[in-house]
Amino acid sequence: GLLILSTFLVSRRRLGWMTFLGLALVLAGGLGNLIDRITREGLVTDFILLQVGPFHTGIFNVADAGILLGIALVVVSQWQERHRVLRRRAPVAAVEG
Numbered sequence: 001g002l003l004i005l006s007t008f009l010v011s012r013r014r015l016g017w018m019t020f021l022g023l024a025l026v027l028a029g030g031l032g033n034l035i036d037r038i039t040r041e042g043l044v045t046d047f048i049l050l051q052v053g054p055f056h057t058g059i060f061n062v063a064d065a066g067i068l069l070g071i072a073l074v075v076v077s078q079w080q081e082r083h084r085v086l087r088r089r090a091p092v093a094a095v096e097g
Helices: 002-011 017-039 062-089
Strands: none
16 A cells, blocks of 8 residues: 555646645655564554543554544545635626626
């Protein structure tokens, strides 16, 4: 999957900055976890726990945070692009005067 993603990023000429950054973060996070697995006998070191009162996250690492942020950026980017396209296609209401 990481090889396909890196090939996609390198080969795409027209890619919005937010989508590119999001996919690059996913790639970087994936590579970080892969390096952990290779160098730590198949294990990934998770060390971050966020807690506010009784609410807390699962334990994760910086690579996981990069993947999550990257996915969020891609989703927001695609949502913005979809709305841009829909606004262009929407008929302009005639103004009566």
